[in-house]
């Protein structure tokens with residue numbers, strides 16, 4: 014591989030970023046790439062399923078201990094994936110955003126990425142783009158492509174829309190562009206259609222729909238990614254397909270985020286449609302019979 | 307517009323919020339008076355501004371000279387850089403009080419990169435314990451900063467937690483630099499801490515004790531003059547907070563009255579001391595100039611029910627100094643003067659100058675609000691429609707104004723007079739510990755200083771001949787208030 018590919022995965026907390034990222038890393042490693050996964054979340058659990066659930070010392074812990082020796086922060090996980098956790102403050106103190114800035118600066122200054130020279134670097138970044146710190150991987154010179162993980166939950170799409178705003182802000186100054194949307198926990202057609210509609214409205218594209226699957230949960234309980242724990246499963250195949258699309262895709266977008274009012278009214282029409290479908294699924298009630306929801 | 311102050315709040319609202327303070331205005335005095343009277347004064351800002359002070363400076367300036375206290379600055383180390391300047395005042399102040407000069411004592415928690423991420427509360431706790439052990443102070447003041455504020459350090463909680471472990475009384479002072487553009491907000495943060503954590507419920511009231519709230523920039527010589535006048539009324543002056551002991555602050559609720567040598571400085575403290583401990587106050591004006599000193603004394607007389615005694619003192623003092631003032635006036639009459647000062651002094655000094663017959667052609671006040679609006683209106687009645695600029699130290703505007711107004715003499719603070727000097731104008735500083743300004747003697751003392759400056763203009767002239775031009779010539783062709791913009 015000639016040029017290193019650096020991407021960042023964003024999305025609302027708990028939406029499945031780390032699960033998706035870790036499976037993506039394994040899929041890429043299976044294809045022969047040298048992958049480094051950098052968790053940018055104070056929870057420091059991004060790479061856990063690559064190491065049977067074990068935690069590793071973080072970049073910021075190392076800095077805090079007064080050491081400038083960052084040689085111990087890169088840990089090999091499953092299939093030789095290079096695992097790094099940025100770390101962050103305890104809940105309720107300090108500043109996590111500043112933590113991300115510092116961790117990424119340190120990794121650069123100390124030449125850590127250069128030293129290991131991975132083919133692919135994936136940043137797994139906590140949550141919404143709430144401040145400059147969380148936008149760090151978007152800015153010039155860090156990742157070149159951003160992927161938004163979202164379910165069909167309105168708040169999750171709201172977070173994706175905020176991410177798009179962050180991308181637009183830096184798009185003209187050499188910042189990262191959007192690679193696409195990854196739909197996660199998508200089992201119904203209506204959910205797919207909603208995300209599809211969102212991508213159309215924002216001028217972006219959906220890379221993959223990842224279904225919600227018990228296999229993921231089971232493997233996670235064993236401290237493994239789906240690709241390690243259940244390599245032949247249907248779910249594993251979905252992650253492999255995602256990896257292939259991401260590594261081959263050259264498409265990048267400057268997204269067109271919706272303004273809040275537009276987003277709300279768009280969201281409310283979809284939510285009532287999804288609720289309607291749910292009612293049919295659970296209660297066998299058709300809209301015409303039930304009436305007046 | 308004006309919010310009521312409440313001691314129950316952890317953090318005092320800024321002066322912009324509480325008093326509608328403005329920091330930018332340019333025009334004639336009458337216009338400002340009119341706008342203020344009609345409540346049409348807009349909070350303007352500058353689209354270009356030069357470096358100015360941060361409120362943390364003023365918060366530290368308020369408490370750093372307390373003799374048995376230690377200051378802890380919870381900040382990156384740079385935020386305490388101004389303490390070395392405060393320390394010059396501190397050492398000088400000790401000398402003028404006949405004490406052996408000693409350094410102000412301060413520690414910085416030296417917040418580093420890692421602390422801004424993980425929080426610095428542990429470090430602060432350690433610093434408090436260390437300060438207590440190292441210096442055995444009676445009080446410890448903890449000053450916040452931008453970094454502490456941005457990462458949300460809960461210094462009140464740290465103070466509460468650590469208090470049982472130390473002997474000193476620990477006082478949090480909220481003064482994050484970015485919170486207010488009006489640096490005087492820093493005074494309020496300090497006094498709020500003092501009122502909430504130090505001042506005790508009085509065990510007895512003392513009807514001979516009067517609190518005199520005095521900023522660090524009004525010197526010991528002024529205090530001596532004020533003490534002399536108060537002694538005539540049989541009152542003992544408790545000068546607080548600068549150079550006072552922790553106990554002097556703790557016992558301030560015992561006083562019969564609180565008065566002030568600078569209303570801008572004391573504004574919040576005296577109101578809250580009254581609200582909480584029922585100590586009445588006066589803070590109309592700085593006792594600078596004959597009329598203002600009369601007024602200052604009368605206010606005290608009224609509050610204490612001792613009007614006649616005060617009138618007697620006024621007559622006595624006037625009789626003594628008026629002949630001297632008349633002498634000075636002969637030499638100073640008609641000289642055109644420009645004054646730049648903090649807002650209370652910007653009223654006081656011009657009144658003193660008017661006593662001496664000078665012609666006021668312009669005033670720059672660092673900020674403007676209801677604390678001085680009435681007095682400012684009166685000043686226009688006495689001194690006419692002079693050029694008025696409200697600026698938190700903006701030399702580029704100042705030099706342009708002076709270039710137009712061409713005063714015979716310029717009066718400003720330490721760092722400001724140097725600009726006027728480079729322009730060749732005779733200058734006299736309004737803050738110098740070795741000159742007296744306050745009270746009746748202050749008029750005579752400052753008057754002779756002015757004559758000195760006016761009769762020895764050669765140095766500044768030479769300086770102007772040889773100094774390179776401060777700004778480009780084109781700037782002097784522009785309007786001085788070009789960079790003021792509406793909200």
Ligand SMILES: Nc1ncnc2c1ncn2[C@@H]1O[C@H](COP(=O)(O)OP(=O)(O)O)[C@@H](O)[C@H]1O
Nearest residue numbers: 026027028029030031032198224225226229233
């Ligand atoms: N496609 C999926 N199917 C089933 N469970 C999932 C799926 N994606 C994520 N999860 C589960 O959701 C939880 C949160 O996922 P995680 O990747 O840790 O979220 P994030 O990193 O976005 O905070 C985990 O318990 C994970 O196993």
Ligand code: SF4
Nearest residue numbers: 360362385451452483
């Ligand atoms: S408190 Fe803020 S404005 Fe003040 S010196 Fe520190 S960083 Fe600067």
Ligand SMILES: [Mg+2]
Nearest residue numbers: 030031054059
């Ligand atoms: Mg995660």
